[in-house]
Amino acid sequence: MNHPSLLSGIVKEFIRQCPRRETVRNRIEVAQTLRQNGIPVFEALLDFQEKYGGMFYEFGGLKDQSFVLDAMGPSLYGGGLPKVMKYGDEEVVECLYFRDIYWGRSCYMDRYGALYVLLVNGELMFFENRAETFIENQAILYGLLGKQKQWVTSTVYESQVSAWISNAAPAPILLTPSHQEASQWWKSPDERLYVHIQRVKGKDVTGTAYAAEADDLSQLTSRDVYSAQGFPFHCYYYPEKKLLYTGDIRQQYYFNRKLYNTGDYAKVTIAHVRDTKEMRLYLTGQKNYPVERPIEDFLLKLPALELPAGDYDDTLIGYAREQGDEMILKLISHIADMEYRDLPGRSAAEQMVDGLLYREFLRRMALFADSYSISAHPLYFNAQKLVERPDEYEQVEEDYAVLRRMRGASPSFISRMALFYMKRAREGNEAARRAYRVYEPLLLMYGIGGYILKEHGFIEVGGGAFHQGSWRNHIGKEPIEDLYRRIEQAWKHRNREYALEEIRRIKWDQKTARTGRLSAENNVENSEMLRARFNRLELRLGLSPDDVEESDDPAWEGERLMPALLKARLKLRKFSGTVAPLICEKYVRWSMLLDRQHPVSLQNPCLYEPFLELLREQDNIEEWDKRAAVLLQLFEREPMVNYADYLRSKHQS
Structure with a gap:
């Protein structure tokens, strides 16, 4: 069995390269702030904050995998005060927030340093004996992505893992310390299969297998794999049917274009979208997966x-x-x-x-x-x-x-x-x-x-x-x-319908001007300057201004688009004079080009996604035009790539 020190290098490198958001880490200051607000203070919590406070990390799709380690409000953008809950008779303090492919969850620490995860039903469940175990798990996942950008995952049971450990030749290698019973990692000698087992008292022991390809999962089962999922970009594999289900063309953007600390995901091997009517992805390097089009097939029938x-x-x-x-x-x-x-x-x-x-x-x-x-x-x-x-x-x-x-x-x-x-x-x-x-x-x-x-x-x-x-x-x-x-009609204009739905989902009622006043004249001027820069950006990509005006829906043509947008999304009217109507107009207009399968839009399907993300994430109206201008500068310098780092700065503000 491996000595724990063999893993320490991976963990140390992971901790070193993790960015940290602005937070309080000094033990005395942390203790003072918590006590002043009636929050319990534990030595384990102070140790945690001193060593790891502010660490955060994101990888995968838009919100597939991320975490924040911070005893000062981990689930709050920019930090704040942690929440306090009861686990039995003991008070526990929020110190960690993480998101996987399903949902975001908070973890709470007791006086001994053990972590408890908050479930959807509002109850706490034991999670890990110590925060270091969570960090070790993330470090191993980080190591996986250094070897390969996308992995196939599947749920496995203890009996399957035990049989694999006992019978495989050469024998699998234990990565985590042998005394760490609650969470263990094993890998095959050829490093094409990793297995993570988690033991929770009162629960059946299950784990997750990470395989280089679906065929590698056969080491754990005598049967063919019926279905599996993807990591870190979430998708469903059906090897027997040669099917793959994943997101639409916008997901292609996140897959192909986003930069992360583990590597440049712009270089992930993805074939071009072959069927622009459905806009699905085809993974290459394993098999070519056919695509199902249930809505379009039904409309044809x-x-x-x-x-x-x-x-x-x-x-x-x-x-x-x-x-x-x-x-x-x-x-x-x-x-x-x-x-x-x-x-x-x-x-x-x-x-x-x-x-x-x-x-x-x-x-x-x-x-x-x-x-x-x-x-x-x-x-x-x-x-x-x-x-x-x-x-x-x-x-x-x-x-x-x-x-x-x-x-x-x-x-x-x-x-x-x-x-x-x-x-x-x-x-x-x-x-x-x-x-x-x-x-x-x-x-x-x-x-x-x-x-x-x-x-x-x-x-x-x-x-x-x-x-x-x-x-x-x-x-x-x-x-x-x-x-x-x-x-x-909704399917024919599905990108426009999707764009309108995304605009509707923005929490417009939360948007405020923090100084209490906005200069309408200055904002109109800023909007016109941004419009000119947006037009230059489109022109540089190869889009003629005449292309934008074409439409098979007269109600959304040319100058009628903005009135139609304001009629469809009434809350947007309150932000007249800000850059919000301009961004939403450009977002919808671009989506209409996607519906027409215009070649320039298909090459740059998510041109205005970053700007809508800005409206979604930034509640201070006064920041919109300034941040939009900075995003445009990034686009002009290195189009469609660096914006992820800029948006991520919200964790540091």
Whole structure:
């Protein structure tokens, strides 16, 4: 077994090269500040802050992997005061914040130096015996990225790891000290496979394997690998199907262009986007993965969708045709014939369409519930008590063969409910006639490959999550009468729709001028100067001013774009005279070029992403024009690369 000193060099190098944000590290000053604010002071906490205070690191996608070590408010930009919680009878103090591919989490330290992680449900769970273990783990991941820019990962069980350690020849090497039982790292001698095991009291022992390629995971299992994920850029691999799911063209930018301390990710080997309609990535160096286009494939099939013989009786089909709702039956049959998919990642454009349909479902459900004074749930809409013979709901599956074909599939519940209400509507029940139409947006969402996840009371759909009790806050604002035309238009203009959604998500109500005053005249002048520089930047990239004006949507053409933008995003009007409307206008205009597949925009798909990120992250309006000017200087000197370091400076301010 390896001596711990063999690892110390990696750890020391990692600590040395980690940047540090501005914070208080002096033991006396830290203790004084904490005591003055009623926060417990531990020697272990003071040691931690003195050695590691302010360390932070980011790698991977936009927010895939990052951490901040700081007993002075690690979860706050710029620091502050740490939070205090109770673990049993002991008080614990926040000292570490980290984000992985799933979510951001805070860690708390007790008087002995042990760390506890805050879970989504608000409870604390033991995490590590000491902060150094966490740093060692990050150092090993840092070392992995020094060998290879992207790794394949998979969850493994202790039995698999034990068999690998016992039977592999040559034997795997233990990287971490043998006395460190809670967290251990092993590697294969050829360094193509690393395994991290974590033991938590009362939990099954699991770990994560990091492999150079999917085939290397076979050392841990006798079966072929069905699915795996990517690190540090999150994606899903399906080696047997030769499929890869990852983000859209904006993710390509983060993959290809961002610079990190571990290396220049602009040099990661990624093939050019071959299908610009879908804008997916193809990883090279292993296999060429075909791409699925569930929304586009559905839209191509839509005009020719048929009703398979035997799925429904003639009277139900006749009623649906009379009501103009035959498409609902076609949707249910289409879903029943879809190949099962193991919830792959959805691109940002697909998530945008999912969210549009789900919000329309909520709008229809709310109207129905309010009309009949019944309660409603965002996942289990049910109005059986309003129709005759509600007990016959269970028999519907025997009435329609299509339901037996989709038995066990996620949308089987809503399909059954829709058919039950349509059957009652055919018999003359008015409530049932309105009820079955509530489900149509949800059926369409499943028909284009979308899905809904629920965990701890939260519903995740369309790239966002909300608590189920707040569903009325997410109701669609504008009715969608023709779902299919609306989705076709949303997909055709998906980059513009995505851009508008990103602008909507900015927390505009938090934006303030800290001095309490802004010179409108100066800001207008600054905006015009920035507009001229933006235009020069586009011209230098090869974009003619005439190209920008072309559009197949007259409402968003030329000079009509800004009024259309302000109409779609009313909160933006409050910032007239600042650079915000200009940045948002440029962001939307560029997205429209992407929808047209303009070659200049496809070569620089995220030209205005950094500027929208600036509006998202900077709450002080007075900083917008100055920071935008600095970003432009970086673009002019080294386009599309250095902005990450500039944005990262928010940790140091």
